Amino acid sequence: MIASGKKIILRDRIPADIDRWLCWKTHGEWRKLDAPWETFVDAMEPEKEAELREKFLKWCDLELRDPRYGAMIVAVDGTLLGTVSRYHDRKNDDEWYVGIAIAEDGHWDRGLGTEALRLWVDHLFATSDFHRIGLTTWSFNPRMMRVVEKVGFLREGTQREVREWEGKLLDRVQYGMLRREWEALRR
Numbered sequence: 575m576i577a578s579g580k581k582i583i584l585r586d587r588i589p590a591d592i593d594r595w596l597c598w599k600t601h602g603e604w605r606k607l608d609a610p611w612e613t614f615v616d617a618m619e620p621e622k623e624a625e626l627r628e629k630f631l632k633w634c635d636l637e638l639r640d641p642r643y644g645a646m647i648v649a650v651d652g653t654l655l656g657t658v659s660r661y662h663d664r665k666n667d668d669e670w671y672v673g674i675a676i677a678e679d680g681h682w683d684r685g686l687g688t689e690a691l692r693l694w695v696d697h698l699f700a701t702s703d704f705h706r707i708g709l710t711t712w713s714f715n716p717r718m719m720r721v722v723e724k725v726g727f728l729r730e731g732t733q734r735e736v737r738e739w740e741g742k743l744l745d746r747v748q749y750g751m752l753r754r755e756w757e758a759l760r761r
Contacts, residue, residue, distance in 0.1 A: 576645050577693040582686055584645040584658060584693050587634050591646055594654045595630060596623060598677040604656070607715045608675055610739070640701035647676065647690045655681055658694040660707075670698065671708045674721075687721045695725060699756045706752050712737070713745035726759045727751045 576584040587595075598604070600618055618626075633644075644659040656677040663669045672694060676687045698707060709727055711718040723729070727749035735743035 576642060577697050578650075579689045579693050581650060581684070582655065582690050582693070583648045583650060584690065584697065585648055586638060586642070587630065587644070587646055589631060589634050591654060592627060592630050595657075596626060598656070598675070599626065602677050603679050603682075604675050604677045607712075607718065608673075609712070641698045645694065645697075647674075647686070649681075649686070653678065653681075655686060656690070658690055660694075660698060668704075669706060669708060670704055671710060672698070673709070674718075682717065687717075688724050691721055692725045695751065695756065696760075699753055704753065706750055707756075708751075709749045711747050711749075713747060714739075714742075719747060722749045725751075726755060728755070 576586065578584070596618075600616055641660070643661075644657055646657055647655045649655055656675045657673075659673045660670050661673070663671065672691070674687055674691050674694065676682055676690070695707060698704065708730075709722055711722070713732075719729075728751065730748045730750045732748070733746040736746050737744045
């Protein structure tokens with residue numbers, strides 16, 4: 575276990591998670607809010623599924639280091655709900671970004687994402703010396719904006735109308751949290 579809260583647990587991936595994780599690739603409302611132009615597919619070719627299965631199992635076998643690159647979000651009753659992740663800007667290894675997906679329909683608007691993101695950010699800052707964590711979302715995702723702000727991220731800017739999707743121009747909204755802001759929230 576990486577972290578636990580009142581409603582959810584963050585833990586490492588295990589091979590038994592693979593079928594649910596693969597299902598999320600082709601099912602769920604979450605896909606419409608997480609850069610759907612990149613990830614929105616309703617079916618998967620057998621070759622692609624085999625490739626993703628192999629990749630997932632390799633992730634499960636990787637040596638675990640802190641801070642983690644990702645974790646599974648699990649309800650305290652054991653229901654697998656989604657994932658959290660961290661990644662860096664290809665141009666700047668010193669800047670981390672985080673992502674979160676509550677991939678199980680019917681589990682939104684219960685505070686699960688807020689608790690998961692808070693636990694994830696706590697883990698990342700507590701197990702590293704990083705100075706800043708960022709998160710980027712899209713203007714069509716007000717739920718994510720509320721979650722991020724509840725956790726304590728500050729809105730740092732908006733890149734206006736940077737992507738056209740389904741006939742609408744979308745803004746990219748950028749958030750960040752500095753270590754000193756995280757420390758102040760924990761006092």
